[in-house]
Amino acid sequence: MREITLSQAVNEAIAEEMRRDPTVFLMGEDVAEAGTPFKVLSGLVEEFGTDRVIDTPISEPGFVGLAVGAAMTGARPIVDLMFGDFIYLVMDQLCNQAAKQHYMSGGKLTVPMVLRTNMGATRRSAAQHSQSLQALVAHIPGLKVAMPSSAYEAKGLMKTAIRDNNPVVIFEDKLMYQDKAPVPEEEFLIPFGVANVKREGTDITLIGTSSMVQVAEKAAELLAAEGISAEVIDPRTIVPLDEATLLESVRKTSRAIVIDEGHQSYGVTAEIASRLNEKAFYHLDAPILRMGAMDVPVPFSPALEDLTVPTPEQVVANARKLCAGELIHAA
Amino acid sequence: MAKAKSNTEDYLRMYRQMVRIRTFEDNANQLYLSAKMPGLTHMYSGEEAVAVGICEALTDADRITSTHRGHGHCVAKGAEFKQMFCELLGKAEGYCRGKGGSMHIADQSHGNLGANAIVGGSMGIATGSALRAKLQGSDDVTVCFFGDGATAQGLMYEVMNMAALWSLPVIYACENNGYSEYTKTEEIAAGSITARAEAFGIEAHQVDGQDVLAVNDLTRKLVARARKGEGPFFMELMTYRYHGHHVGDINREYYRSKEEEKDWKENRDPIIRFRAHLVSEGIATEEDLDAMNAEVEKDAAEAVAYALDAAYPDASEVDQHVFAA
Ligand SMILES: Cc1ncc(C[n+]2csc(CCOP(=O)(O)OP(=O)(O)O)c2C)c(N)n1
Ligand SMILES: [Mg+2]
Numbered sequence: 019m020r021e022i023t024l025s026q027a028v029n030e031a032i033a034e035e036m037r038r039d040p041t042v043f044l045m046g047e048d049v050a051e052a053g054t055p056f057k058v059l060s061g062l063v064e065e066f067g068t069d070r071v072i073d074t075p076i077s078e079p080g081f082v083g084l085a086v087g088a089a090m091t092g093a094r095p096i097v098d099l100m101f102g103d104f105i106y107l108v109m110d111q112l113c114n115q116a117a118k119q120h121y122m123s124g125g126k127l128t129v130p131m132v133l134r135t136n137m138g139a140t141r142r143s144a145a146q147h148s149q150s151l152q153a154l155v156a157h158i159p160g161l162k163v164a165m166p167s168s169a170y171e172a173k174g175l176m177k178t179a180i181r182d183n184n185p186v187v188i189f190e191d192k193l194m195y196q197d198k199a200p201v202p203e204e205e206f207l208i209p210f211g212v213a214n215v216k217r218e219g220t221d222i223t224l225i226g227t228s229s230m231v232q233v234a235e236k237a238a239e240l241l242a243a244e245g246i247s248a249e250v251i252d253p254r255t256i257v258p259l260d261e262a263t264l265l266e267s268v269r270k271t272s273r274a275i276v277i278d279e280g281h282q283s284y285g286v287t288a289e290i291a292s293r294l295n296e297k298a299f300y301h302l303d304a305p306i307l308r309m310g311a312m313d314v315p316v317p318f319s320p321a322l323e324d325l326t327v328p329t330p331e332q333v334v335a336n337a338r339k340l341c342a343g344e345l346i347h348a349a
Numbered sequence: 350m351a352k353a354k355s356n357t358e359d360y361l362r363m364y365r366q367m368v369r370i371r372t373f374e375d376n377a378n379q380l381y382l383s384a385k386m387p388g389l390t391h392m393y394s395g396e397e398a399v400a401v402g403i404c405e406a407l408t409d410a411d412r413i414t415s416t417h418r419g420h421g422h423c424v425a426k427g428a429e430f431k432q433m434f435c436e437l438l439g440k441a442e443g444y445c446r447g448k449g450g451s452m453h454i455a456d457q458s459h460g461n462l463g464a465n466a467i468v469g470g471s472m473g474i475a476t477g478s479a480l481r482a483k484l485q486g487s488d489d490v491t492v493c494f495f496g497d498g499a500t501a502q503g504l505m506y507e508v509m510n511m512a513a514l515w516s517l518p519v520i521y522a523c524e525n526n527g528y529s530e531y532t533k534t535e536e537i538a539a540g541s542i543t544a545r546a547e548a549f550g551i552e553a554h555q556v557d558g559q560d561v562l563a564v565n566d567l568t569r570k571l572v573a574r575a576r577k578g579e580g581p582f583f584m585e586l587m588t589y590r591y592h593g594h595h596v597g598d599i600n601r602e603y604y605r606s607k608e609e610e611k612d613w614k615e616n617r618d619p620i621i622r623f624r625a626h627l628v629s630e631g632i633a634t635e636e637d638l639d640a641m642n643a644e645v646e647k648d649a650a651e652a653v654a655y656a657l658d659a660a661y662p663d664a665s666e667v668d669q670h671v672f673a674a
Contacts, residue, residue, distance in 0.1 A: 043484060069484060075514070080507025083473010087491075088481040090462055090474060091412060111504075114467050115474060122453040123463060124446030125670040159671050183673040 019200035025058045027169035027201055028134070028190065031176035032059070032096060034205065036066055039094060042180055043070040045081055046098025054098060056136075056195050078104050082111040082133065086185075089131040090119060094180060099135035102189060103149045108133075116185040117160030131186070132179045137165075138191040138229060138279060139316045139327050148316035148323075150279040152227070153286045155187045156257050162186040162210060163257040167231035169199040171254055174208030182210070191229040191279075211258035215267070219249035222337050223267040223274040225290060226252060230277040230309075230328060237333035244334075246341050256286055261293060268294050272303040273340045277328050282310030304340040305347075309333065357632050361641070363405050363561050364627060367397035367620050368642055370421045372649045373430060374592075377420065377437060377451075381596040385657065387439055390451040393421030395591035398619035399524050400425035402564025403492055403584075406572050412460045412478045412491040414471035417452050418524075418590070419464030422494055427459035430652035441662040448662075448670065460489075468529075469495055469502030472521075476508040479519035479580070490518045490575045492568075498529025500542055506549075512581040513549040520571055521546065521583045524558065526590045531604045546583035558588030559619045562626075589613040 022030070036042045044062065046054070050073045053060030063071040074081040078099060085095035099105065105112070112133065119127040137150035156163045162184050166172035172190060179186040216231060217238050226234035231252045238248035249267050253260055268274050274294060278286040287308035294306050312326040339346055374394045380386040393400065396418075404413065404425035415422040423433060428444065436443025437451050444456050455463030462478065465471040475493030482489050499505065500523060512519050523542055527534050543553035554571075557563050564586060571582040591614060593601050627633045633641075 041485070075507070075510055077507035077511065079504050080473060080476075080511055083504060083508060084477035084480050084511065085473075087414075087462070087474035087477020087479075088484075089477070091478045091481045093481040093484060095477075110467055110470060111473055115465075115470060119455075119463070120673050121670045122445060122449040123455040123457070123670075124444070124448045125673070126445065126457045127455055127463065128673040130673075162672070 019202060021198040022169055022201050023196050023198050024166070024169040024172045024190065025056065025195040027173035028058050028176055029061065031173045032180070033062060033065065035177055035180040036062070036070060041092065042094045042096065043072065044096045044098065045072040045074055045085060047074055047076055047100050049073060049098045055100065056192060058195060059098070078107040079111050082108040083115065085131045086111055086116045086119070086129055089129045090127050094130050096132045096134060096180065099133055101147050102135045102137045102151050103146050105135065105151050105154060112155065112161070112185070113158045117158045120184070121160060128183050129185045130183045132188060133185065134176070134188045134190065136192040137189040138193050139311065140323055141193055142318065142320060142323065144318040145315035150189070150311065152189050152256060152278070153280045153284065156286060156289070160185065161257065162255060164188045164210065164255045165228040166190060167226070167228055167252045167254070169197065170201050171208060171252070173201055174206055175254060177207045178210055189228060194229055208254065210255045211260050212254065213260035213263040214252045214254055215249065215263065216252055217248070217250040219247040219271065221247045221271055221273065221341055223249045223251060223264070223271045224277065224333065224337070225264060225274060226250065226277040227256060227286060228279060230279055233328055233330050233333060234277055236330035237337065240330060240334045241337055244338065246337060248337060259290070261297070264290065264294060265298050268298045269301040272301055275307045275309055275333060275336055275340070277309045277333060279311050279327055281313050282308055283313050285310045304343070305345070307336055307340065307346060309336065359405065360627060360632055363401050363565065364623055364638065365641055365645065366401045366405070366425055367561065367623065368645050370397045370400065370424045371620060372645050373420055373424055373433065376434070376649050376653050378592065378596055380437065380653065386437055388450060389595045389597055390437065391418040391595045392590065392592035393418050395613065396421060396524060396526060396558065396588045398561035398564055398623070399522070399558045399586045399588050402561045403522055403568045405565055406568035407460070407490065407492065409459050410489045411572070412462050412475070412489065414462045414475040414491070414493050415464040416471070416494055416496060417464060417466050417468070418496070419454060420451070423454050423456055423461055423464070426456065426461045428456045428461065430649055431655055434652045434656035435659050438656050438659070439661060440656055440659040441666070442659050446662055446666060469499035469504050471495070472499070472502070472504050472508045476512050476517060476519050479512065479517035480515065482518050483515065488576045490520060490572050490580070492520045492522050494522050494524060496529060497523060497525040497527070497534045497538060497542065500545060501537055506545070509546060509549045509551060509581070513551050516578055516580060518575040518578070518580045520568070520575060520581065523583070523585045524588055525585050526588045528590070528594070528605065530594045531601070533604070542585050543583060551581050551583050553583035553585065555585045555587065558586030559617045559622065561619055561623050589617070
């Protein structure tokens with residue numbers, strides 16, 4: 019199968035959906051001729067013109083608000099939010115307006131829009147350009163949240179997001195834009211709420227999101243060398259969450275580590291760990307472990323920044339202890 | 350009064366719609382005072398000429414976005430009393446199945462995209478609706494209602510900039526009733542309000558919001574031009590709310606005087622003024638108008654009684670409509 023970058027995958031997904039559905043349009047800062055600072059959208063304006071690939075002023079709440087209104091009245095906007103860190107600026111439009119219209123109107127209004135943005139530290143971008151804020155939006159009923167872990171997921175999830183009748187937030191890891199993966203030439207979609215078992219195992223389940231899937235896979239390889247068989251699962255969307263697949267795995271392995279790049283406290287890892295505890299308690303041989311980013315603003319210095327995110331080595335060390343029956347956080 | 354036109358039917362409908370709003374609000378206030386309505390609500394009484402003058406210049410295909418003080422916009426855009434009272438009381442037959450309430454009434458069938466409990470929160474939605482119209486080559490116009498207080502929200506400047514850059518068919522309708530909550534407008538808004546729009550090159554008008562014909566005339570002209578791609582436009586409508594900020598705001602002398610309220614009610618009431626005009630122009634007699642008032646009051650009483658008896662939504666609805674299919 020041909021291999022393309024995550025960036026190309028996103029570009030293809032959007033181009034295909036724009037060809038398929040004339041109501042889809044794209045809007046954001048420097049999305050047209052510049053194709054975004056990450057060059058993910060290069061070429062789209064040449065094909066679709068400036069009516070459908072719209073450069074906006076630096077007005078995040080403004081253009082997200084426009085997307086909500088356009089979506090409520092019959093268009094399918096894709097909004098490009100240049101950095102995930104800017105989500106704080108658009109919280110009202112996203113969480114008070116987009117997320118609630120369908121419910122508040124008793125099902126009469128719908129907001130089929132996509133907010134594509136990014137996440138991920140270790141790019142030496144410091145505290146305001148490195149955050150992974152998926153937990154913030156996953157907390158809000160009415161928003162769906164997709165976290166592609168490779169070019170393949172990036173394409174399939176984007177196409178599904180564009181066709182979904184709800185506001186969907188997609189977090190792409192900005193360090194993965196140039197990572198290649200096999201992606202079929204023929205059309206495919208990845209349904210929301212269907213986890214992907216990336217690797218089967220029997221001793222411990224490693225649940226990772228986005229780039230943490232790669233961390234989990236690397237850890238699983240290292241663990242295999244030690245005779246520990248790890249299962250790796252990528253939920254692909256955290257809202258909706260494929261609980262059934264996660265539970266099935268944990269019932270089998272009786273141990274789990276949940277890894278996500280958001281801050282650990284009150285985060286995605288806590289939510290997933292808690293659900294597994296509640297629903298698979300009697301199958302567990304060890305407490306479910308959370309591994310998120312450290313609860314600190316992301317520091318600039320490489321010497322510090324690299325300490326803040328989970329690494330395969332840390333996952334291995336924790337998995338080893340859990341499998342040996344050692345408690346990691348004993349009271 | 351602005352110069353009269355001769356369309357009797359239009360005039361009588363405008364009068365009737367203003368009376369319907371006033372009557373709706375009187376009933377809603379009573380529901381609150383008699384503890385039959387959950388929560389609080391914001392009365393539109395006194396501002397009827399704004400909603401009616403504007404909405405009578407629109408079609409069902411034209412959209413509006415509304416505010417926390419939104420009953421007037423909702424009625425003026427064509428909503429029915431029954432579903433509105435049901436919504437206010439949290440009943441299943443309400444426009445939003447009781448899930449929205451007073452501050453979120455939306456009536457999709459007449460193009461009302463909904464009230465909004467975030468001050469200025471719908472400015473993006475209105476402008477986005479206009480962007481959609483432009484992109485899809487559709488000639489509908491969107492009117493964004495908001496208060497003087499909302500001019501302090503940054504969102505307004507972001508979306509007016511984009512609307513002007515892209516010539517969007519949106520009309521910003523600022524209902525300047527002199528107060529945001531318990532604060533006078535001049536204490537929160539520096540400079541002139543229309544100048545804010547003019548700074549973006551948006552044509553802005555100030556109009557007497559107690560004169561339904563003046564509002565309607567201006568809106569018709571602006572809507573026609575917006576349909577041709579000459580938008581956006583901005584209107585500042587000078588008006589006044591008769592009740593407190595919300596129904597529970599009873600003792601308000603600490604922020605505005607009884608004399609001021611009396612002056613607006615007795616000398617500038619939009620319904621009294623229009624009524625006098627209709628009679629003096631021979632468009633209707635006092636008796637005709639009294640009969641119309643009585644009919645509206647009866648409708649409202651029936652709708653209230655209906656809503657009070659109507660069923661609450663079933664508990665199974667609580668987690669419906671979080672996501673669209
Ligand atoms: C963003 C936001 N801030 C504060 C409030 C609380 N609040 C509700 S209405 C209101 C005053 C609004 O004044 P104005 O826009 O002039 O509308 P009016 O009530 O006069 O019709 C305030 C401060 C709110 N709902 N939303
Ligand atoms: Mg006001």
